[in-house]
Amino acid sequence: MVDNGRPSRGTDAGHAAVELRGVVKEFPLSRRREPLRALDGVDLTIAHGEFVALLGPSGCGKSTVLRMIAGLEAPTAGSVEVAGGAPAALIERHRLGVAFQDAALLPWATAWDNVALPFRLAGRPVPEERVRALLETVGLEGFARARPKQLSGGMRQRISIARAMALEPDVLLLDEPFGALDAVTRRRLNLELGAVWARLRTTTVLVTHDVAEAVQLADRVVVMTGRPGALAHVEPVSAPRPRGEDFTRGHAFHEVVDRLVALLDDPSDGRR
Ligand SMILES: Nc1ncnc2c1ncn2[C@@H]1O[C@H](COP(=O)(O)OP(=O)(O)OP(=O)(O)O)[C@@H](O)[C@H]1O
Numbered sequence: 001m002v003d004n005g006r007p008s009r010g011t012d013a014g015h016a017a018v019e020l021r022g023v024v025k026e027f028p029l030s031r032r033r034e035p036l037r038a039l040d041g042v043d044l045t046i047a048h049g050e051f052v053a054l055l056g057p058s059g060c061g062k063s064t065v066l067r068m069i070a071g072l073e074a075p076t077a078g079s080v081e082v083a084g085g086a087p088a089a090l091i092e093r094h095r096l097g098v099a100f101q102d103a104a105l106l107p108w109a110t111a112w113d114n115v116a117l118p119f120r121l122a123g124r125p126v127p128e129e130r131v132r133a134l135l136e137t138v139g140l141e142g143f144a145r146a147r148p149k150q151l152s153g154g155m156r157q158r159i160s161i162a163r164a165m166a167l168e169p170d171v172l173l174l175d176e177p178f179g180a181l182d183a184v185t186r187r188r189l190n191l192e193l194g195a196v197w198a199r200l201r202t203t204t205v206l207v208t209h210d211v212a213e214a215v216q217l218a219d220r221v222v223v224m225t226g227r228p229g230a231l232a233h234v235e236p237v238s239a240p241r242p243r244g245e246d247f248t249r250g251h252a253f254h255e256v257v258d259r260l261v262a263l264l265d266d267p268s269d270g271r272r
Pocket residue numbers: 027028036038056057058059060061062063064065227
């Protein structure tokens with residue numbers, strides 16, 4: 001395990017945006033077997049307005065970390081706090097935005113209605129101008145009336161991200177949002193998400209298998225060990241934003257990507 005260091009930016013009202021302390025997660029298996037230990041003592045503090053990417057081998061517990069921040073799983077030991085309280089409190093106030101790999105759009109609803117959904121779920125009037133602006137932010141202003149099956153995978157993911165941002169969440173959770181896309185579309189969407197994020201600076205936690213995506217988007221890249229997952233290494237990425245192709249073509253970018261790829265091949269190298 002490593003000390004993940006102090007977050008680079010200030011905290012709101014004295015607490016971090018997200019704080020995991022000594023988090024252990026076990027899943028029960030059959031009655032006669034030992035439970036499966038997915039996470040083993042994860043400490044992670046994320047500052048307000050910070051973008052953190054989680055990398056690690058398959059099954060190391062990245063999605064479990066995200067699901068705990070989203071209040072969908074409880075830790076077996078340790079604590080998970082979001083904005084100084086239980087994740088459930090943030091969900092109740094509709095302050096958490098979530099976008100997962102499969103986009104999970106309502107298939108019968110238009111792009112517009114999918115983006116408007118969080119307002120309806122929160123029992124609020126739908127601000128038409130804001131929904132229009134969200135569709136424009138993700139480059140889909142011309143597709144408001146289209147239904148998901150009429151759109152490409154990349155377009156569906158962009159709607160999913162617009163929907164996650166609809167209520168201006170305090171914390172945005174992205175689980176492999178571009179995982180199912182081809183490499184070219186994925187690179188383009190990374191550039192777009194990076195540009196949008198540079199304007200909004202929403203506290204974001206991204207789970208990804210793509211090292212280049214993590215380095216391009218994050219303020220800190222957290223590398224986890226294989227199961228049971230723990231933090232193996234934390235890489236700060238201080239390049240200015242927005243990070244365009246100048247950054248991803250540069251030497252510094254490739255140097256960090258190569259180092260993290262080597263670490264993922266042998267995470268014991270990264271333990272500090
Ligand atoms: N609800 C569950 N019940 C039992 N085991 C689970 C459950 N959720 C996750 N696990 C196990 O916990 C471990 C971590 O799973 P998790 O999905 O968090 O890993 P991951 O790093 O996100 O994997 P991947 O990169 O392959 O998506 C895995 O061994 C998985 O099988």
